[in-house]
Amino acid sequence: MIFSDNLAALGIVLPAAAPAPVGSYVPVVRSQNLIFTSGQLPFRDGKLIAVGKVPTDVPLELAQQAAGAALLNALAAINAIAPIDGIKQVVRLNMFVNSAAGFTDQAKVANGASDLLARIFGPAGRHTRCAIGAAELPLNAAVELDLVVEVE
Amino acid sequence: MIFSDNLAALGIVLPAAAPAPVGSYVPVVRSQNLIFTSGQLPFRDGKLIAVGKVPTDVPLELAQQAAGAALLNALAAINAIAPIDGIKQVVRLNMFVNSAAGFTDQAKVANGASDLLARIFGPAGRHTRCAIGAAELPLNAAVELDLVVEVE
Amino acid sequence: MIFSDNLAALGIVLPAAAPAPVGSYVPVVRSQNLIFTSGQLPFRDGKLIAVGKVPTDVPLELAQQAAGAALLNALAAINAIAPIDGIKQVVRLNMFVNSAAGFTDQAKVANGASDLLARIFGPAGRHTRCAIGAAELPLNAAVELDLVVEVE
Numbered sequence: 302m303i304f305s306d307n308l309a310a311l312g313i314v315l316p317a318a319a320p321a322p323v324g325s326y327v328p329v330v331r332s333q334n335l336i337f338t339s340g341q342l343p344f345r346d347g348k349l350i351a352v353g354k355v356p357t358d359v360p361l362e363l364a365q366q367a368a369g370a371a372l373l374n375a376l377a378a379i380n381a382i383a384p385i386d387g388i389k390q391v392v393r394l395n396m397f398v399n400s401a402a403g404f405t406d407q408a409k410v411a412n413g414a415s416d417l418l419a420r421i422f423g424p425a426g427r428h429t430r431c432a433i434g435a436a437e438l439p440l441n442a443a444v445e446l447d448l449v450v451e452v453e
Numbered sequence: 454m455i456f457s458d459n460l461a462a463l464g465i466v467l468p469a470a471a472p473a474p475v476g477s478y479v480p481v482v483r484s485q486n487l488i489f490t491s492g493q494l495p496f497r498d499g500k501l502i503a504v505g506k507v508p509t510d511v512p513l514e515l516a517q518q519a520a521g522a523a524l525l526n527a528l529a530a531i532n533a534i535a536p537i538d539g540i541k542q543v544v545r546l547n548m549f550v551n552s553a554a555g556f557t558d559q560a561k562v563a564n565g566a567s568d569l570l571a572r573i574f575g576p577a578g579r580h581t582r583c584a585i586g587a588a589e590l591p592l593n594a595a596v597e598l599d600l601v602v603e604v605e
Numbered sequence: 606m607i608f609s610d611n612l613a614a615l616g617i618v619l620p621a622a623a624p625a626p627v628g629s630y631v632p633v634v635r636s637q638n639l640i641f642t643s644g645q646l647p648f649r650d651g652k653l654i655a656v657g658k659v660p661t662d663v664p665l666e667l668a669q670q671a672a673g674a675a676l677l678n679a680l681a682a683i684n685a686i687a688p689i690d691g692i693k694q695v696v697r698l699n700m701f702v703n704s705a706a707g708f709t710d711q712a713k714v715a716n717g718a719s720d721l722l723a724r725i726f727g728p729a730g731r732h733t734r735c736a737i738g739a740a741e742l743p744l745n746a747a748v749e750l751d752l753v754v755e756v757e
Contacts, residue, residue: 324719325722325723326719326731326733326734327732328733330694330695330696330731330733332694332696333755337733337753338733339733339735392484393482394478402588403589404589405589405590405591405592406591407589407590408475408591409476411476412477415476415478416477418477419477427478427482428478428482429490429491430474430478430491431547431597432476432591433492433587433590434589434591435587435740436587437706437707437738438709438737439709439712439738440709440712445735486637542636544634544641550741552740554741556741557741557743557744557745558743559742559743560627560628560743561628563628564628568629579630579634580634581631581642582626582643583644583699583701583749583751584628584644584743585739585742585749586739586740586741587739587740588739588740603636603637
């Protein structure tokens, strides 16, 4: 399975790079066979596509799309130092959801990223996951996620 | 020290498997010598044993028991792919506590899991830990935790 | 570049050890070439230097200083088992900010730690980062952070 072919079949073009970090850090670090990404926000073409709390400001479906957008930014960050076709296993997805009081469907939001990982990477995309309700997120983004992947 | 013997001596029977993920991910991934678990909720026999915010909905002692229950689910997840007797070191425990406004005893809640790790694994259970107050958690669970362990 | 020389040039003396854990865990674990620290609070000389929510109880500038103080505790924890001069790469900084409603400058708070990593470690300090708004933190600390570093 060629992951970049799957992306193309899904009509997805990865951003050329992850959005510029909003501070003095970098989008991605490789440590031996593991690649860690920084927390990614749902930027698309330089703009946040989902701002505020889920579900009061951002309905569930948009939050799921935001999870997908943040995931593509994480993959773009990885792809900038190691082509995604070389990913052996997606190890971990951490997902923080900017949660309104009483919102407990963080898992459904996270599925917006997890489902996309499954479609792109198949068995190599079967990851562990934490989904957490954050009180606030940087720039009032609706979601923030980071990835750890293993490469050859 | 045989960790499964310690479990038996404590009267603990691990669940046969971790609870089914509430989304498109898996309970556990091994990457070389590290095993990562997904965030585990305090399910016991298929039911959450602690729902809501600590301490207003869930008193501290129950939250500590919930931390222990979630830990056993994490160990069950690991045990399903690598017997826990092969654990060389518990590396990391991340603990999120569904916190009512003003609750700052996340560390005491987390001790419900950390103390159990010490009793089961002895020195090999001496882990690093983060304890954080979450605004909300999936399914309104009182706690969520994940583990990283090193195996032979 | 000798990192301990940079520390000295910055007038920084690392604490002799990380603050004692507030529970049954340890400040630091090494797993092969990675060192993980526990979540560190902004203790200095045994006292928290920033307590409460940012920015209502703790102004931004003090929160940034608190991030720096917590970072030094994390480095002290590492230094106790492996001299910081042996750090090959800072891999990950996770930063949780005790956030008042509507506070979305978690990244600016985290820069208090990230900027210090850059000054001490230069290119080896170029890390990935997650910055998250926590609902509450242990002991009502204003910030909590942890590090993962790679050593030789």
